Amino acid sequence: xxxxxxxxxxxxxxxxxxxxxxxxxxxxxxxxxxxxxxxxxxxxxxxxxxxxxxxxxxxxxxxxx
Numbered sequence: 001x002x003x004x005x006x007x008x009x010x011x012x013x014x015x016x017x018x019x020x021x022x023x024x025x026x027x028x029x030x031x032x033x034x035x036x037x038x039x040x041x042x043x044x045x046x047x048x049x050x051x052x053x054x055x056x057x058x059x060x061x062x063x064x065x
Contacts, residue, residue, distance in 0.1 A: 006060075008057065008060050008061070009057075011056070011060060012053050012056040012057040012060055013053060015052070015056040016049050016052035016053040016055075016056055017039075017049065019052050020045060020048055020049050020052060024045070024048055028042070028044050028045055028048070029042050029044070029045070030042065030045040031045070
């Protein structure tokens, strides 16, 4: 078995962002200013992202053992 080193925070963030964009785009506004060139979530999207982030962070932690 090969060990792979990952940045847990970055992976959880990427996975949460991907799920947010894939599954919530049609039901909530995700970005405050799409022209600004930076990712700024609306308050509602930030709440969803936070929940998803926690889910993926726990999953990654579980897989570590």
